[in-house]
Amino acid sequence: MADLNRHLGRREFLRLAGAVGATAGLGAFLAACGASGATATPPAASSAPVASGAAPSAAATPGPTGTFNWLTWGDHWYQAEMDKIAADIGIKANITSFSDDIDAYTKVQQVGGQIDLVSEDALWVPYFYQHQLIDAFDINSLKVASQLYSVAREFSIWTSPAGYLGYPNGWAPIQITYDPAHVTPGADSWQLLLDPKYKKRVVVEDQPVEVMAYMGKAAGVKDPYNMTDAEVAQAKALLVQLKPNILRLAPQATDTVAALKNGEAWIATINLGADTAVMDQGGPKLTTFTPKEGSIGWMDAEMLVHGGANNNLLMPFLEVHEQAEYVAANFMINRRPLFSEAAYKLLINQGQQELADHLLFNKPETVNTMTLKGPGTSTQAAIAAFNDVFGS
């Protein structure tokens, strides 16, 4: 169904163009495009089995085929995997990426069931559920869920009477990494970012709410996304100290990696595992720690959008997509812990235990010690404070 809808959309779209553009040449070109789009459409909505030869071992009984829409981060999938899944079970994903949790929230709120599957972090997951944007489901009805660490199937924030709110994917604390060649070793606190010795040597991400949350943590605030005015003022005071140390506010994770790699930055806040990327690419040997005041972290899940037009495809897709082989391969590409215990065991067999343990793949319970990312009540105050400090 999905495929048909998508291509129909594209066809109608082009037909409109053709109608308006009676301008001969282009009109013909477009019509041709439309036609080719149509021929490329597989028989949609048919429950007919996939070409028999391609039937995989996993799917003994033929399931639904088609394309669904997935709003996710770029690291939840990789091309070879999607190609393989499409070939094996006939389910394709039309993938759209986004950058911040709130982008996906805005988008799903605006387009609803045009998207079938969406990924979000931590407390955003129950937030979506409260706003009736997603459906809860029985996670244990998925066979592959038995591969998860049991702790990942029982997070209280993701539990509702109607079922579980998302399929757990990965997680990571925000850590601080530094280059011991330039930075006095032994640091264990958020205060390292504020040390006046490191003028213009620190990189944090360009996200006012997150940076204010770090400063909140450094100031000892319990809930840095729901700060009181007094707490915002405390965090802001630290932000003032931080400013002269900032080399840049990095818009993308790769910008942080690049600055560490070429030595322009000595200290940075990173997602767990980004330090290995720096070192892999020939950058300096870094030391990384989780601040003693506690860290902020994310854990993300795939959520079923309420009223998704192609939601019949999601369970069969997740059943394959979450298999240990794919998860383990994803880990090797993207380097952060995931919730699949079976994938961890597979990595041990592949001789990757050292890396996996270093990146806490074996310690999923750590998430219970992190302050989780989520929507908060002090968003506006945090931005106002951030603008006040980082404006002229």
Added chain:
Amino acid sequence: MARGTSPLETMPVSRFARQTRWSLIVLTGAMLAFLYLPIAFLILFSFEDAATPGLPITGLTLHWYQVLASDSAIQSALLTSIEVAVVVTIIASIVGTMVAFPLVRRGVRAPGLLRLGFTLPIMIPGFLIGIGLLIFFRQGLHPLIDVQLGLYTVVAGHLVFTIPFVVLIVASRLQGFDRRLEWAAADLGAGPWRTLRHIVLPLIAPAILAGALLCVTLSIDEFVITFFLIGPQQTLPLYIYTQIKFGVTPEVNAIATVILLVSLLAVTLGSILLTSSRRLRRRRAE
């Protein structure tokens, strides 16, 4: 350039002419180098070995072009961008040209105000237009129709700033247009449509073409408005911008290089064709 005279003849006689000439050449050359410096790096990084584009270069590879060739996500994003640009260009060229006539020929009262009205969408920051339209489509129109975000809404957003360009470009050409040609055609018995088809359109065609080219250029690289108005699709600029957790790889440089080369090729071919067809026509006329 001064009509009919060669540049040398019109040059002011001055002792400093030589120095002036050379310093101008140096300035122009330096500025061109400045404009191409980032392009050179952009292309260089598309061959870079490491996953993060940047210095120092660790090694050279064609790997990212291979990745590009098999990456359906980026290809479909590019295709979507092209589709949107084509549709936007067709609509904007027609609608914009239609506005230009009454604007120049007193079909409307207060042409000055209208001109200003068509200048603002070009100059107002794109994020304001994008968010305004998003709220208009989703909340403003909601009591009447349920507008789904998608390529239609993106096209609508792009039309807001592309139509004005076509209007202003075509209007400028119409302004310099000798209306006596039309009246002559009318005197000779041509109806309005024939006059339009055989006299007016051929004369303003270069302006329409220039406007259309500009529409393609602007639409295909538009990011901010698209960001707010798109549904579950992805255009190329959006794809490039939203790889935040995963990060930009040299693959993005590779596709930018390919686009650059293809458009260069197209414009070279286009101008060769144009010159030769003009030459042909002139010869036939003789």
Added chain:
Amino acid sequence: MTVASDGGVPSGPAAGSSSGLVKRFGRALPALPGLAVLLFLFLVPMAIMFVFSFWRTNNDFVVVPEWNLGNYARFFVEGTYLRTFIKTLIMAGLVTVAALAIGLPFAYFLVRYTGKLTQRVILLAVIVPFWTSYLVRVYAWQAILGEHGALNQILQAIGVIKVPLDIFNYDDPGVFVVLTYIYFPFALLALYASLEKFDFTQLNAAQDLGARPDQAFRHILLPQIRAGIITACIFVFIPILGEFLTPTLVGGAQSSLIANLVLNFLRNDQFAEGAALAIIIAAFVTAIMIVFRKSFRVEDVVTSG
């Protein structure tokens, strides 16, 4: 912007006849689709944003109709916005001056010293970079600027400097350079278009009559290319008021321009607060356009290539 009902000035043989309204309406008819776009897809959304700017965003990221002036007051009361806006004006002004200072001799050189074909090729060369992603082009600058960027490495290699220069290391000078890079071509095209129409024999005549070159330049050339200069200025100055990507990509902690502050609200769904700040920028832009509406010629910039 209303459809003409009179006008009185005959325009061509068909005008001024008594068949009145129908004919006049017929003449305005082709403008209707364009006017509809302008009205519904631009003016109405702007009006909505204007209304929003007097409302409030609640903790659920929803804009609720609680009328207030606080969003505007923020701009004037919290010093950071006014200061950043003034800084943005200064940055835009400097880039405009730079673009003119280079663009004018550049265009002069093209028009006076090169043939038609060379002119076309060079102008095309200036435009070609526009055909590839803006994002990727600005990204490439990150590798050129920066402490260990190409610029410093080259200067160090040829022995001009010993320690890396700090001025281009994620700071305002880098933002200035990249903004000049991005907006220079617009200025050049506008200036070229007006210089190309200028009859240079006038300069010779002036000098024959005893004018010094600088006098000839000031009294003969400048007044005639005034519109081109204004167009160039507007095309550089105004877009910088809405620039946020360049400061993000090559700027540092001190480099935020006003649009960065606005977007910090908007990208976190604080629409009412962001709308008010954006409306202030838009009002400023509109005022400039009204003042210079007579001299501003978009078409020159885009057709001279």
